[in-house]
Amino acid sequence: MVSSAPAGPAGVDEALRSTGYLPGEGLSTVVYLAATMSRPLLLEGEPGTGKTSLAEAWAAATGATLIRLQCYEGIDASQALYDWDFARQILHIRVVEASTGTEAQESSLEESLFHERFLLERPILRALRTPNSVLLIDEIDRADDEFEAFLLEVLSTFAVTIPEYGEVRAAVPPAVVLTSNRTRELHDALKRRCLYHWIDHPTLDREIEIIRTRLPEVSPRLAAQVAAAVQRIRHSDGILKPPGVAESLDWARALHHLGRTELDVAAAAETLGAVLKYREDAERTRRALAAILAG
Incomplete structure (x- = not known):
């Protein structure tokens, strides 16, 4: 991971706090271990508990470039890795065809189509080619099994092969933070590749x-x-979407x-619209506001 990691868990804790991120119990230690062992860090927990913010804070604390890959249903390797700029390639072909090039120039046309200038970097490729970067793979649980298998291969070697271009290997592997809201179970093979930490909702004092x-x-x-009030709402019976720390901040x-x-x-x-995003939750809470605020 990032070579400029602070010394020891205490240094990580201080660095994260300097960005305004307050790590919970054990988090600074696992971040330190992920950095020193060059292992991806898998964070699971309820939405709004600060998983994504941890990657942002770690990038800020170490001066790294944050590169985010937002996962979603149907995402595939090409959308995460690279693509070719077809519009510019077609324009290039037309320019060559319009010229009176030699036979040698015509024979090299196909090779020239896959030049660096036509390569569009997606997040994973950009992270492999960017020294001192943090690759945030957000909500990996939304992707399917095939994408998870592809990701496992990339995280094992920190290298990819582009058929028309060649191998791209990270000179310095990026720090990798994966987040999951646990909408589905991830495969054991991916979990074994990572260090793991569950981020829970904060205690009252920490919130x-x-x-x-x-x-x-x-x-x-x-x-x-x-x-x-958020703590009481969060633990109320029947709440469909318990508010996270992000909602606490929005409400305040x-x-x-x-x-x-x-x-x-x-x-x-x-x-209430700042803290509750379901009509049923808002109505149920509105009826109980006096009791909630009274504690």
Whole structure:
């Protein structure tokens, strides 16, 4: 992974905190081990627990280039690796055909079509060719088995072969962070290749600290009230989509923009759309706001 990793888990913890990311228990240690052992890091957890933000913070802390591959159903190797600029290739052919080139020039036309200037880098290829980079493979659980197998091969060798171009091998392997919301189980072969860490929702004290750190303009009382309310909502029965840390920050930010310095029932009811994204959750919570805010 990134060669400029801070010394020891304590150094990683300090580096991450310097970016505003507050790592939970054990996270700094596994990040340090992934860096020193040159192993991909697989982060699983509920949405909104800071998995993607960890990769962003690690890139910022080490001065690395963050390269993100967003996975989705149907993604294939070409969409993650490379493509050819067909429009420019066709234009190149027409230019050559219009010229009065020699036979040697015509015979080399096919070779010239697959020149570097026509190669379109997708995230994985760009990461292999970029020194000191962090490759974020986001929501790998959304991809299918075939893509997971392709990814396993790339992560084993940090090299790919482009038939028309040749082999591309990373001079310095990128740091790799994979995230999963666990919508499906990943294969054991990929998990064995990675170091693993589960990121859970933060405790109340840590959530307050996160809000205070990321949003210093928010009043201490409002930060504490928002964190406490989100904790209660998160653990309420029947919630379809428990709010994550991202929603806590959005809620605190929204209340601050409205000039609120503390959270009451009226303010909470007006701004529930910042923290709950399902109508059923909002209605259920709105009916229980007095109890939620009372603790």
